[in-house]
Amino acid sequence: MTRVAILRYPGTWSERDFQHALSLVEGIATEIVWHAECDLRGFDAAIVPGGFSYGDYLRAGAIAKLSPGTKELRRFADEGGAVLGSCNGFQILCEAGLLPGALVRNASLEYRCDWIHVRIESDRTPFTTGLRRQVLRMPIGHGEGRWVADPDTLAAVEAAGQVVFRYTDAAGAATADANPNGALANIAGVSNRAGNVVGLMPHPERCAEALLGGTDGYRIIANLAKAPHGTAAAVYR
Amino acid sequence: MSASPTISGTKAAKPNRESRGSASADPHVEVGLTDAEATRVREIVGREPNRLEWAMFGAMWSEHCAYKHSRKLLRRLPSAGPGVAVGPGENAGAVDLGDGLLCVFKVESHNHPSAVEPFQGAATGVGGILRDVFAMGARPVAVLNALFFGPPDDARVRRTVSGVVGGISVYGNCVGIPDVAGHVSFEPCFAENPLVNAMCVGFVERERLRTSTGAKPGSAVYLVGSDTGRDGIAGASLLASFELGAGDDRKRPSVQVGNPFVEKLLLEATLELVAVDAIEAVQDLGAAGLTCASSEVAAKSGVGMRIDVGRVPRRARGMTALEVMLSESQERMLVVAHGDTTLALLPPRALADDAPEYDVTQWASSEPATGPTLPRIGGLSLGGSSDDMAQGDQALRETARPSTSGASPLQKIGLELLELLASPAVASRRTLYRSFDSMVGTDTVLGPGADAAVLRIKGRPDGIAVAIDAQPRVAAIDPFAGAALAVAEATRNLVCVGATPLAITDCLNLGNPERPRGAYDLEQTVDGIRAACDALGVPVVSGNVSLYNATRGVDIWPTATIGAVGRLADVARHIPATTGRPGDLVLLAGNALVSLGTSAYGAARGIHEGPVSLDLAAEARLQRFVLAAHAAGAVRAAHDRSDGGLGVALAELAIRDGVGMKVTLPAVRGLDKRVTLFGEGPSGVVLVVDPAREAELRALAEREQVAVWTLGTIGGDLLEVAPVLGMPVASLVRAHGGGLAAALGRAD
Amino acid sequence: MPRFVARVLIRPKAEIRDPQGEAISGALRSLGHEIADVRTGKEILVSFDAADERAARDEAARMGDELLANPVIESYAVEVEAVRTEAHA
C-alpha cells in the first residue's frame, strides 16, 4: 500500500475529489490531513489539492505558506517524500518556495474552467513515470494560474528539465492559442530540482473516470501506486 | 434608516406613496407599517412598542419578508407529491431520491442589490442561496443561475453583465460549488432593472436533515460566522420592497460585501455540527438579519428566545441594538444547540482556531417567553394580516402588446441562420459560464452547454439532472403562458438528458404589485405555474418572490424563473450531449405548429405578438414519450427546440460534435418555410435515433399520441436543410461560439 | 508637453467591508505582529502628457470618475508627479 496524505487547509475544496479519484487506484490508501495538525511521518506521498486555502486574499497561497502544514510539507519534501500540488496546491508550493516561479492572475483577468491539453515534458518525477511526450487532456479551474519567473529562473528551470507539463493543442504543439492563462513558455507545471515535488495547474482528479469525460488524470495519479515507499528521495535525487 | 419609505397594504389603509420619505412623527410610518398594521402590532405587544420593536415589526412585515402580496396566491401552487420530503416554508425544499437520500434545492433572487452593485449583489446572492441549502444540513453540490439583462450594446449593461458574472464566479468558485447550468436573457425591460436569480442544490441523508423548527426551552443559541457590522441595515427587506428610483440613493443601505472564504468555513462548521448531532434548529441570516432569523426559529419552534444584544460580536464600533438586530452582514448562521452542547463540541477546526477573526460565539440562551416585555415575532406565521393585504383580483383581460411587424428585406436563409446563431438571444453563453467552475466536486457528468446538467451521486448508481429556465418574451404577451412554458421548458430540458422530473422551485420576478397590471401579472404567473405543475405532475417545493422590479414606473416583463430537478435511475445511461453517429436518424417529436410571434427571429425584426399556443397535455405526452424512447435504449441524442426554433435546434445539435446532417423541413400545413425553420412554440424535441429502431419508436409515439416527423440523417460536414439552406458546420460553430462575446465587446 | 505620472489610489469606502484586509490582519497576527487594523486598496499608476500639474490632476480625476473607481463602494485619491522625459516613446 502506498500511503498518501491529502492536505486540507481551511478553504481547500479538492481534497475529497482527490480522495475519491485515488480510491479508484489499486494499492493506494489515503487520508485527509488537517493542515494545523499535520504530521506526514509514515506517508509515502502528499497531495496539496485545489481550492482557495485562505480565500486567496493577497495572493493565492500566500497566507497558506504560513501554516504549520506547509512547514511539515517542506520537511517531508526535504526528506524525499513525493509531493503533488494541483491548482491552489501548486500556488502554495510556489509561495512556500518549494517550487520555482510564481502564479499570478490569468492574462484574461478571469477565472477559467475548461478542458485543455498538456504535453508531459519530463518523466523524472514520481507522477509522470512512463508518460514522457504524452499529450493529456485535463480540466483547469483557476483565476491565478499564469506561471511567471525572471528570465534566469526560466532558463535554469528549462535547462534542468524541471518543466513537467506544457500547455499544447491536441496535437502537442505549444501554441499561444493553447495557453489558457498566458503562462510563460506555456508552462503548466514544474518540479523542484530533485523531481520529488511537482506542481501543476490542471486537475488530474477531475479526469480519472470516463463518466466525467476523461481518464488522463488517472494515468498521473495511478503512478503513485508504483511510487517507492518512503524512499522517493533516493530514486529521484 | 430614519425616514424609511412606506409600504402600502390594503386599499383602505393605503398611505399615499407620495408621502414617502416625508418626515413623520409616527414611529410605525417610519418603519413602513400602515395604520392598520400598527394597530395589530399594538394588540400583539399589548402596549406601545418601543423603537426597536417597531423597527423589527417593520422589517418582518415588509414585502420582502412577509410576502404580503403573494402569500395567498402562492398557496395555489401544488406542493404535495409522493417524492416531496420538505415543501415550501423551510429554508429550502427537498425531494426524496430513495435509500435515505434527500435532494434539497431552492432558487432565490438578488435583483435589487445587483442593480445597485452588480458584483457584490450577485456574489452575496450566491452566498445567500448556498446558506439556505446548508442550513438544512445539506452539502451543496451545484449552483445554477438565471440572469436577465438589457441589450448588450449598451455600455452600462455590459458593465452590469461583467459585474454580475464576476460576482458569481468569485463567490461560487471560492466556496467550491460547481455552477452547472443557467439561463441568460437580454431584453430591453431589464436594462436598468437586471434580474439575478441563483439556485442551489444539495444532498443530505434523511436523518441529518435540519430545519428551523425544534428549538427547545433552555437550549443555547449561537451566532456562527462573521461579525456583525453596519452593512446593509435592513437592506434586503427595504430595498426589495420598493421600486428603485432616482433620488433614493441617500436612503440606500450600505452595500453588503461578501466573503466567500468565511462562507466556506461556515459551510463546513454547520455540516460538522450536524454530523455530531449538536443542532436542534438552524437558520441562516438573510433579510432583516437577526430579527428575522431569531423570530422565525422562535415562532416555528413555538418557544420564546431571549437575546442579549450586547453579546453579539461586532465589526463596527458604537452600534446600537437596533443596528445589531437589523444588520444584514453576510455569512452568519443562527444555531440552537442542545442544552448540553458546550463550545468545546463546536468544531474548532472549521472556524475557531484557524481564523481567529471568525469566532464561534455563544451569545444568548433561549428560554420560554415570559411576561409582556418580550414580543413574540412570528415570521411568516405572524398575525394573519398579510393575507388580507393581497391585492384585489382585477379582472384585466390582456391584449397583446403593440408590435411593429415589418420584416426586414429578404436575405438568404442561411445567412439569417448565422445571424440568429450569433445573436444575444441564441448564441452560446460559454463566454460567460467558462468563468464559473463547473467541475469542482467531481460529480458533473454534463455541465453548462447541455440541455440540462447531470450530476452523479458518489457511491450510488443514480444521479440527478437540473435545469433552470424562463420565458420572459412569452410572458410579456401572456404571463400565464410564459410561466407555464417556463415549467414546461425546464422539465423538458431534464427529459432531454434522460431524467424524470421530480419537482421544481420557482422565483417570481415581477413589477409593482400595487398597480393593477402588476397584480394581474402576479396572479397569472402563479396560475400558469400551477397549471403546468398539475399537467406535468411536478410539485413546487420551494421558491421566492421578487416584486417592485420596475424602471420609472414601467414594470419588467413578468418573469417566472423555474428551476427543475429530475432523477436518473442509472446516471451512466443519461442521453449524452452529442450529435449522434453518421447514419443516425433525425426526428422531430411533438408539436410542429410554431410561430414568429414570440420568437428570437421575430424579435430581431420587431415582431412581438400573440397569440401564444399552449397545450400542457401534449407537453406531458411528449415528455413521457421521450423518456420511454430513452428507456427503450433507442435515443442517441436529443435537443430541446427553444430559442431560434427548429433551425437553431438542428444547428446546435450539429455544433456539439461538429458533425453535419442532411434533413428536410417538415411540411406543416399553412406554415411558411421561414416560420417552420425559425418559428418557436412549446413541446418540440429533436431526437437522434438508431435507424433500426425507428418502427419501434413510432409505435411508442403512437401510444402516447405524439406526432413524429423523420427529418433526415446525421453525417457530413454541412448542415443541409432542404429546401432552404446548406451551411458548413464550421461556420455555425464560429457564429454560435463567438456571437455573445462579440455582442458584449468581450475579448474571446 | 511634459510627462506626468498620476497615482490613483482606490480604496473601499470606510463603511464598506474589506474581507481582504480582514484576511491579511489575521495572517499578520498569526506571524506575531500586533496590529490594529488592515485596509487594502489598489494603486493605479497612469503616465500621460499634460500641460501642467493642474491639468494632469484634472485629467486623472476624470479617469477616476469615469472608470477607475466604483463610486458605489470605493473612493479614490489622486497624486500627480512630473517625470523626467528623456525617453518616453
Add this chain to the structure above:
Amino acid sequence: MPRFVARVLIRPKAEIRDPQGEAISGALRSLGHEIADVRTGKEILVSFDAADERAARDEAARMGDELLANPVIESYAVEVEAVRTEAHA
C-alpha cells in the same frame, strides 16, 4: 505607544506583464484619454502601535518581507505616518 499607519505599496516587477494595467490602458484610451502607460499595484494600510517612526518602519518592512510581497514577482515600498490616537481601543 503612538499609533502609526504604514502604507505598503506593492508593485509587480517591471519585467512581469501586467494584464490588468493593459486592460485599463485600453479602456482609458477608448474613453478618449491619451495615456502612455498604466501599471497597477496594491496598497495595504496597516495600523499598529510602535515606539517611534523608525520602529514602525522596520516593523512594516518585516511584514512586507514575511507576507505582503512575493519577491519573485513584486517589489514593495513602505511609507509610515503617525496618527493622532485620541481613541484607539
